[in-house]
Amino acid sequence: MKTADLLKVGEKGIIQKFLDETLSVKLLEMGFLPGSEVKLIRTAPFGCPLYLKVGKNFLALRRKEAVNVILK
Numbered sequence: 001m002k003t004a005d006l007l008k009v010g011e012k013g014i015i016q017k018f019l020d021e022t023l024s025v026k027l028l029e030m031g032f033l034p035g036s037e038v039k040l041i042r043t044a045p046f047g048c049p050l051y052l053k054v055g056k057n058f059l060a061l062r063r064k065e066a067v068n069v070i071l072k
Contacts, residue, residue, distance in 0.1 A: 004061070004069035005050065007040035013071030014038070015054075020068040031057045033068060 007013060015036050020026035031054050032038070041051045041058065049060040061069075 002043045002053070004038060004040075004052070004071060005063045007038075007050075007063065007071075009042055010041055012039045016070045016072045018068050019070065022023055023065060023068050026048050027065070027069065028061055031055060032045035032059075 002013060004013065004015075015032055015034050015038055017030075017034060018027060032053075036055050037055045041053055042049050048063040050063060052059050052061055052064055052066075
C-alpha cells in the first residue's frame with residue numbers, strides 16, 4: 001500500500017482512496033479526487049509540508065495528512 005507521503009520528488013500516483021473519513025471531506029474539497037493523478041513537486045526544508053500537483057492544481061499538504069491518501 002503506497003501513500004502520498006512516500007512519493008519522491010517528481011514521482012506520480014493515482015489517488016485510490018482515503019483512510020480517514022473526516023479528513024477525506026477536506027481533501028475532496030481541496031481537489032484530491034479518487035482517480036486523479038498526484039505528483040510530488042517538492043518538500044519544504046524539514047520535509048513538511050509537501051507541495052503536490054493534483055490535476056491542474058498545486059497544493060500544500062502536511063505529511064501527517066498525506067499518510068491518509070492511498071495511491072495506486
